[in-house]
Amino acid sequence: MPIARAQTMSAYKEAYKNSIENPEEFWFEEGKRLRWSKPYSVARDCSYAPNNHHIQWFADGELNVSDNCLDRHLDNLAHKTAIIWEGDNPTESKSISFGELHQQVSKFGNVLKSLGIIKGDRVVLYLPMIIEAAIVMLACTRIGAVHSIVFGGFSPAALASRIQDSQAKLVITSNVSRRGGKAIPLKDNVDQALSLPGTDSVKNVITIQRTQEKTTLQEKDVWYHDLMAAAESDCPAEPMNAEDPLFILYTSGSTGKPKGVLHTTGGYLLHANMTFEHIFAIESDSVFWCTADIGWITGHSYVIYGVLSNGCTTVMFEGVPTYPQADRFWQVIDKYNVTHFYTAPTAIRSLIRAGDEHLRTSSRDSLKVLGSVGEPIDPASWRWFHKLVGKGRCPVVDTWWQTETGGILITPLAETTPLKPGSATFPFYGIEPAIVDSNGQEIENEGSGNLIIKQAWPGQARSLYKDHIRFLETYFSTYKESYYTGDGCYRDGDGYYWITGRVDDVINVSGHRIDTAEIEAVLNDHPSVVESAVVGFPHDIKGQGIYAYVILDPQVNTVVTASDLNTWVRQRIGVIASLDKVHFTANLPKTRSGKVMRRILRKLAGGETDNLGDISTLLDPTVIEDLKKEIQ
Ligand code: WTA
Numbered sequence: 001m002p003i004a005r006a007q008t009m010s011a012y013k014e015a016y017k018n019s020i021e022n023p024e025e026f027w028f029e030e031g032k033r034l035r036w037s038k039p040y041s042v043a044r045d046c047s048y049a050p051n052n053h054h055i056q057w058f059a060d061g062e063l064n065v066s067d068n069c070l071d072r073h074l075d076n077l078a079h080k081t082a083i084i085w086e087g088d089n090p091t092e093s094k095s096i097s098f099g100e101l102h103q104q105v106s107k108f109g110n111v112l113k114s115l116g117i118i119k120g121d122r123v124v125l126y127l128p129m130i131i132e133a134a135i136v137m138l139a140c141t142r143i144g145a146v147h148s149i150v151f152g153g154f155s156p157a158a159l160a161s162r163i164q165d166s167q168a169k170l171v172i173t174s175n176v177s178r179r180g181g182k183a184i185p186l187k188d189n190v191d192q193a194l195s196l197p198g199t200d201s202v203k204n205v206i207t208i209q210r211t212q213e214k215t216t217l218q219e220k221d222v223w224y225h226d227l228m229a230a231a232e233s234d235c236p237a238e239p240m241n242a243e244d245p246l247f248i249l250y251t252s253g254s255t256g257k258p259k260g261v262l263h264t265t266g267g268y269l270l271h272a273n274m275t276f277e278h279i280f281a282i283e284s285d286s287v288f289w290c291t292a293d294i295g296w297i298t299g300h301s302y303v304i305y306g307v308l309s310n311g312c313t314t315v316m317f318e319g320v321p322t323y324p325q326a327d328r329f330w331q332v333i334d335k336y337n338v339t340h341f342y343t344a345p346t347a348i349r350s351l352i353r354a355g356d357e358h359l360r361t362s363s364r365d366s367l368k369v370l371g372s373v374g375e376p377i378d379p380a381s382w383r384w385f386h387k388l389v390g391k392g393r394c395p396v397v398d399t400w401w402q403t404e405t406g407g408i409l410i411t412p413l414a415e416t417t418p419l420k421p422g423s424a425t426f427p428f429y430g431i432e433p434a435i436v437d438s439n440g441q442e443i444e445n446e447g448s449g450n451l452i453i454k455q456a457w458p459g460q461a462r463s464l465y466k467d468h469i470r471f472l473e474t475y476f477s478t479y480k481e482s483y484y485t486g487d488g489c490y491r492d493g494d495g496y497y498w499i500t501g502r503v504d505d506v507i508n509v510s511g512h513r514i515d516t517a518e519i520e521a522v523l524n525d526h527p528s529v530v531e532s533a534v535v536g537f538p539h540d541i542k543g544q545g546i547y548a549y550v551i552l553d554p555q556v557n558t559v560v561t562a563s564d565l566n567t568w569v570r571q572r573i574g575v576i577a578s579l580d581k582v583h584f585t586a587n588l589p590k591t592r593s594g595k596v597m598r599r600i601l602r603k604l605a606g607g608e609t610d611n612l613g614d615i616s617t618l619l620d621p622t623v624i625e626d627l628k629k630e631i632q
Contacts, residue, residue: 002032002274003029007416009417011416015429016429023043023044023455026430027044030270031270033273034063034266035072036062037064037067042059042060048482050477056243057242058243058266059241060241061241061266062239062241062242063239063269064265065138065141067237068309069141070082070098070308072311074099076311078102079098080313081095082097083095083131083313083314084336085131085316086335086336087319088178088319089181090328105138106142106234107235111228112143112170113143115222119145119244120145121168121169121170122145122146122169122248123147124147124162124170124202125171125172125294126189127149127172127173128318129317129318131316132174133294133316134304137294138304141246142235144244146246148162148166148250149300150162152184153295154574155189155570156192157196158573162260163201164198165258165465165466166260166465167201169203171190171194171205172206172224173205174187174207175213178318179320179323180323187207204220205220205221206223208225243264243267245263246268247262248261248262249297249403251404258515259474260464260465260467261464262462262464267457267458267460269309270459271459272406272407273306274407275301275411276302278413278428278429280397280414281414281415282340285339286312286313286340287338288302288307288314288315289314289315289333289336289342290302290371291329291343292373292374298374326355326358330389334364338366339368340367344372345372345374345543346375346511348385349381356388364389364391367394369397369415370389370397371396371397371398372385372396372398372399373399377398379421379422382396382421396419396421397411397412399411400497402485402487403461405459406458406461408428409431410426410497425497426496430455430458431455431457432453433454434451434453434482435449435450435451435490435491440479445493447490448489449489450479450484450489451485451488451499454482454483456483486502486506487502488500488503507535508544509543509544509576510542511543514546514576514577516534516598517534519548519579520533522572526560527556527558529565531588533588534546535547535598537606539580545580546579547580547583547605548583549588549627551584551585562582565579565582566578566579583630583631586626589618590623600612600624604624612624
């Protein structure tokens with residue numbers, strides 16, 4: 001039998017201990033949270049040994065994700081609201097029941113089949129937060145197609161590179177996306193992407209008509225509504241092996257090329273399903289609102305799969321926190337009696353900035369639990385969230401995890417764990433974190449270092465799409481037989497974990513992971529740029545901002561401004577990679593072996609000019625003096 005939700009810390013500790021000491025038995029029982037068309041005989045088959053590395057969960061079992069999110073609930077919950085949709089404009093909203101959603105998903109499953117999509121094919125989704133996005137995701141899982149969602153803020157070039165890498169057969173988009181009162185031309189972006197080389201794998205584009213704006217259809221294009229009108233509604237869920245690929249989600253690495261993180265079916269769904277119920281203390285009448293976009297892992301796990309597989313109502317919001325006014329979040333909470341509200345520190349900081357006035361137009365009395373994800377939350381923002389938004393009544397669960405982990409790993413259990421503002425507290429069941437120093441030596445008790453995870457867990461990524469070697473190198477080669485997170489962490493004397501941020505060259509801008517090397521590669525491609533170095537620096541709202549040091553080519557006579565370079569980067573990556581500061585300079589600090597000393601550049605960008613640390617390996621120390629002067 002799966003364990004019950006821990007009501008006390010001693011119950012948590014006992015169940016946690018058992019999950020670590022007897023993982024096979026523990027996960028064998030937890031697997032029963034899902035509906036399997038063919039039961040598994042073994043839960044866990046994992047090893048991180050370099051010569052025998054493999055991660056397999058429930059490997060001989062079969063199940064289907066859409067069956068677990070929909071069909072399974074039809075006997076009891078067919079009329080229950082599955083999704084509440086709130087449009088960018090407050091006058092636009094609708095909802096769909098589990099029964100209706102099941103029907104739409106089945107129809108779209110048949111649409112996919114009619115276009116020749118079969119099990120294992122990749123389908124790229126470039127969509128706004130609309131109900132159809134959920135329908136399309138679930139329909140892919142229903143027939144065994146592998147979805148790859150590309151966040152709508154990515155540029156045509158970034159979309160094209162993701163299509164190329166995954167060799168997708170189909171792209172699903174909408175004519176436009178509406179955000180903050182503006183229309184974003186998603187379909188035009190798709191057309192541009194498909195005009196770029198390497199995208200010939202795409203045979204069709206399905207367009208959802210989000211608005212009445214005029215849309216030009218190309219040869220490969222079909223309207224969603226035309227296809228749906230002709231589709232049959234009977235589409236049995238395809239039995240999938242637990243280890244069959246479920247989705248690919250591209251995320252930033254630290255080597256310049258996005259990584260296609262690959263998740264599989266059974267383990268991912270179990271992890272999303274279990275963490276959701278236990279961490280947020282979900283009840284049968286909960287209304288859960290996670291503000292993340294489905295283009296990110298948080299949207300996958302806690303807008304769609306974790307929520308619907310528990311038969312819980314999920315809110316999908318198309319807009320932005322400050323449109324039409326800064327009270328929008330709170331208005332929506334009152335409108336739907338939202339019980340659980342899960343958002344990002346960057347949104348909280350921007351609302352703190354907007355003054356507290358916007359909190360006066362709502363009661364927020366329906367709220368029971370608050371959650372935070374995506375970056376470290378500073379204690380002041382945590383307290384504001386707890387005291388003003390939740391009126392001191394609602395626990396704040398600060399949940400630490402990553403695209404690669406599939407679901408939450410370090411977190412409080414709402415209503416059970418005693419909280420400390422700014423700490424993600426303790427590991428979830430089955431998760432064995434450790435803190436190591438730079439020599440790989442484990443730090444016992446209190447101390448800080450790099451965070452690793454020792455045991456395998458069901459929801460973890462299985463590979464990087466078509467690049468298993470990079471997967472092993474990135475996550476399993478830094479520390480012996482452990483998963484390397486790339487995050488720094490401090491464990492205090494009471495055993496609480498405090499995530500301190502990335503220790504690699506990934507920066508976290510408004511909760512979005514950005515690879516500095518990817519931006520550098522784009523900058524270096526500019527005809528006037530000789531060299532660049534990109535680092536993060538502390539930013540009041542975004543958490544981290546993007547600081548680019550740029551050396552221009554003296555041979556090129558055209559005048560290049562910071563804003564030109566910003567446009568260049570935004571066109572090639574997307575708005576999330578906007579440069580906050582461009583620093584033109586003549587030299588970068590390099591070691592004698594020619595490596596840029598990024599540590600120094602980070603300090604300077606953050607306004608620190610005195611404590612630069614060891615600079616004895618610098619080839620030319622005067623470079624530092626020049627940079628300092630330029631900053632002043
Ligand atoms: C950071 C988002 C501190 C961390 C789910 C991680 C956090 C990266 C927290 C993953 C948190 C996420 N406290 N830092 N509660 N949650 N992070 O892949 O640096 O978009 O490595 O997944 O966000 O970002 P990703």
